[in-house]
Amino acid sequence: MMKPFRSVGLMLAAGLLVTAGCCTKKPAPAPAPEVKAEAPVPVPVPTEAPIVAPVPEPVVETLPSDLAELNKKGYLKDVFFDYDQYDIRANQRDAMAGNAEWLRKWPTVKLQVEGHCDERGSNKYNMALGDKRANAARDYLVSLGIDASRITTISYGEERPFVEGQDESAWSQNRRGHFVITAK
Amino acid sequence: MRLAPVVTSLALVLSLAPLTGQQPAPPVAPPAQPTDISLVLSQEGARRIALAVPPATAPSSDVVQRELVEPFHRTLTGDLGISPWFVVADPALHPKGLRPPATREEGDAWIASGAQFLLDTQIRSEGTNVVVSAQLLDLRTLRPILGKSYSAGGASIRRVAHVIANDVVRQFTGKPGPFLTRIVFSSDRDGGRNKELYIMDYDGENQRRITFHRSLSIAPDWSYDGDRVVYQSFVSTPPGLYWFSLAAAPRNRIPLTTELNSAPSFSPDGKSVAYAGSVKGNPEIFVVGLDGSNPRRLTNSSAIDSSPRFSPNGREIAFTSNRQGTPQIYLMDLEGSNVRKLTLTGNWSDEPAFSPDGGRLAYACRNDGDFQICILDLTTGRTVQISSGPGAHENPSWSPDGSRIAWELQRGRSTQIVSAGIDGSGFKVLTSTGNNGYPVWQRTTE
Numbered sequence: 204m205m206k207p208f209r210s211v212g213l214m215l216a217a218g219l220l221v222t223a224g225c226c227t228k229k230p231a232p233a234p235a236p237e238v239k240a241e242a243p244v245p246v247p248v249p250t251e252a253p254i255v256a257p258v259p260e261p262v263v264e265t266l267p268s269d270l271a272e273l274n275k276k277g278y279l280k281d282v283f284f285d286y287d288q289y290d291i292r293a294n295q296r297d298a299m300a301g302n303a304e305w306l307r308k309w310p311t312v313k314l315q316v317e318g319h320c321d322e323r324g325s326n327k328y329n330m331a332l333g334d335k336r337a338n339a340a341r342d343y344l345v346s347l348g349i350d351a352s353r354i355t356t357i358s359y360g361e362e363r364p365f366v367e368g369q370d371e372s373a374w375s376q377n378r379r380g381h382f383v384i385t386a387k
Numbered sequence: 388m389r390l391a392p393v394v395t396s397l398a399l400v401l402s403l404a405p406l407t408g409q410q411p412a413p414p415v416a417p418p419a420q421p422t423d424i425s426l427v428l429s430q431e432g433a434r435r436i437a438l439a440v441p442p443a444t445a446p447s448s449d450v451v452q453r454e455l456v457e458p459f460h461r462t463l464t465g466d467l468g469i470s471p472w473f474v475v476a477d478p479a480l481h482p483k484g485l486r487p488p489a490t491r492e493e494g495d496a497w498i499a500s501g502a503q504f505l506l507d508t509q510i511r512s513e514g515t516n517v518v519v520s521a522q523l524l525d526l527r528t529l530r531p532i533l534g535k536s537y538s539a540g541g542a543s544i545r546r547v548a549h550v551i552a553n554d555v556v557r558q559f560t561g562k563p564g565p566f567l568t569r570i571v572f573s574s575d576r577d578g579g580r581n582k583e584l585y586i587m588d589y590d591g592e593n594q595r596r597i598t599f600h601r602s603l604s605i606a607p608d609w610s611y612d613g614d615r616v617v618y619q620s621f622v623s624t625p626p627g628l629y630w631f632s633l634a635a636a637p638r639n640r641i642p643l644t645t646e647l648n649s650a651p652s653f654s655p656d657g658k659s660v661a662y663a664g665s666v667k668g669n670p671e672i673f674v675v676g677l678d679g680s681n682p683r684r685l686t687n688s689s690a691i692d693s694s695p696r697f698s699p700n701g702r703e704i705a706f707t708s709n710r711q712g713t714p715q716i717y718l719m720d721l722e723g724s725n726v727r728k729l730t731l732t733g734n735w736s737d738e739p740a741f742s743p744d745g746g747r748l749a750y751a752c753r754n755d756g757d758f759q760i761c762i763l764d765l766t767t768g769r770t771v772q773i774s775s776g777p778g779a780h781e782n783p784s785w786s787p788d789g790s791r792i793a794w795e796l797q798r799g800r801s802t803q804i805v806s807a808g809i810d811g812s813g814f815k816v817l818t819s820t821g822n823n824g825y826p827v828w829q830r831t832t833e
Binding site for chain 2: 323324326327328330331332334337338339357358360363369
């Protein structure tokens with residue numbers, strides 16, 4: 204995120220400099236031969252100035268080509284579940300809407316939803332519960348208009364906890380649908 | 388590795404009725420085990436036979452003592468000490484120098500030490516071979532009811548001890564104990580976030596790795612003939628069911644069209660597996676041939692269905708479902724019909740495991756707090772809890788003689804495999820390296 208901001212800043216700065224140049228030039232008294240030669244310079248300035256604002260978007264919106272790098276960006280927000288439940292909670296819907304919006308913007312992206320559980324249920328049941336969670340997350344995205352063919356699912360049950368620990372703060376972190384981008 | 392009994396029985400089996408029926412009860416239940424597992428069934432009414440098991444007579448060389456006598460004694464008393472049939476008499480009370488007792492007075496001295504039977508053993512070398520002689524003496528009659536010599540050959544002295552312990556149990560019950568059986572399990576000891584399958588002896592010895600996927604490989608099951616292991620592995624996407632023969636054949640992937648693909652259970656004939664598979668995000672119970680042939684969905688519920696286990700007669704399948712609220716164990720016929728709920732108590736019941744005779748079901752049970760191990764008698768409907776104490780007790784599996792249960796116990800961040808008799812006695816911790824779970828006991832006794 205730093206890079207695009209910096210380039211926007213540079214462009215704005217460049218614009219200001221050019222504008223400043225134009226303003227200092229105006230009061231220039233006698234047309235000297237050198238000055239005449241530079242006369243066209245101020246001309247493009249007004250045409251360039253309005254372009255400055257729209258430019259950043261295309262520059263910002265390139266995705267890292269490496270999938271591991273891409274997944275580190277955290278564009279897709281994980282979704283969290285209640286104990287032994289697999290419905291998408293009301294307080295997770297904004298995150299899911301954001302995920303859907305991002306996926307609509309990048310229609311070639313494919314992803315896998317991992318279903319995870321806390322350690323409190325039995326191992327084998329949790330493997331099935333994780334499957335339910337991953338598919339609930341997938342179905343929710345599909346209901347928001349994302350093509351189902353872009354999304355695969357996998358359950359890890361309680362085998363790959365995100366947080367070690369045996370209290371609700373750890374368990375609540377481990378009951379999740381985790382989104383992994385598999386193709387750009 | 389096979390042991391050759393070079394001399395066979397000296398004496399015939401005596402009638403057991405007078406032995407078990409008329410003897411006074413052993414002085415006390417076995418000494419408290421180093422465990423917090425409660426003796427739920429307790430020993431009341433269960434008469435244990437009191438055995439004296441002194442160290443084997445052998446040449447007094449240090450090497451012989453260290454390499455043979457000590458490991459032999461440790462193994463033999465370990466086996467017999469956790470057997471539900473015996474109590475091993477306190478060696479401190481053994482009368483000195485009276486082996487084997489030749490007179491009534493000498494016999495009475497042994498009886499006074501709390502023993503009913505004396506297991507007298509000798510270890511000697513014959514050339515490069517080690518020969519162990521064992522004699523089981525009825526101290527009332529001073530007559531041997533078992534007498535054998537065992538040639539160790541290339542086998543370890545521990546194995547000879549297991550064979551003798553099996554013979555002693557067989558002498559009283561007609562069936563061998565679990566002393567030569569093994570347990571397959573899953574362990575993360577190789578590091579990373581992977582789990583691989585391992586096999587160990589029933590007492591935790593000889594642990595060795597049997598899969599090399601560098602992935603998550605879990606939930607093994609053992610074929611009834613002991614030759615094959617089936618399990619779930621994440622080495623493929625979606626995770627698949629794999630099986631291989633322990634006789635070193637390559638691994639095979641079962642072709643499946645489902646996802647999830649967890650918790651495989653061998654049919655008793657070894658030709659198919661039941662498992663939890665998912666179609667469009669709905670976990671159901673399936674049965675499929677080992678080659679992927681004839682896949683059948685047995686359940687049809689929008690709820691979670693998981694953890695299937697074939698009954699030993701092959702005609703029914705127990706499984707877990709939350710179709711009526713909390714996860715509970717159900718039974719259905721092999722066609723998926725005649726579904727009935729087996730567990731009626733607790734807020735979570737899962738991971739059913741049939742006893743070898745099919746009459747009982749061990750499972751992970753929970754009311755409040757932690758999972759424990761329960762056994763449901765399918766005839767009487769009575770449930771007993773055999774574990775206790777803090778931690779999550781899960782994934783029970785029966786020894787093939789039906790005398791013990793192995794399960795996984797998570798305490799804090801450590802998960803280890805433990806075992807105990809079905810009355811909760813004889814608790815043992817079998818693993819200690821890394822985390823270990825999903826134990827499944829071999830179904831053949833030897």
